[in-house]
Amino acid sequence: MASKYKKIITNAKNMLTLYAFPTCPYCTKVRDFLNENNISFEEIDATEPENEKKLIELGGKRQVPYLVDDEHNVAMYESDAIINFLKETYTK
Numbered sequence: 001m002a003s004k005y006k007k008i009i010t011n012a013k014n015m016l017t018l019y020a021f022p023t024c025p026y027c028t029k030v031r032d033f034l035n036e037n038n039i040s041f042e043e044i045d046a047t048e049p050e051n052e053k054k055l056i057e058l059g060g061k062r063q064v065p066y067l068v069d070d071e072h073n074v075a076m077y078e079s080d081a082i083i084n085f086l087k088e089t090y091t092k
Contacts, residue, residue: 016034017041017044017070018067019046019051019059019064019068021045030083033083033086037086046066059077065078065079
């Protein structure tokens with residue numbers, strides 16, 4: 001049985017969770033920013049039913065990308081807003 005979670009980069013220091021669809025261009029934009037800036041995150045494939053259910057429980061809708069940052073108590077939609085938050089919070 002395949003894991004429902006896909007680890008992209010692991011570093012316990014800054015764990016972010018990105019709910020995404022594999023082919024979504026807005027998700028790719030956020031994923032690329034995270035990877036280019038070496039920001040640790042876990043990606044969850046929101047096309048899988050159990051992950052979609054969790055996404056809706058957390059955010060109230062089936063929209064991606066959806067970023068959850070437990071360390072800063074932040075959860076948000078919209079790729080540009082996510083990238084701006086990441087720039088301000090995780091890049092120097």
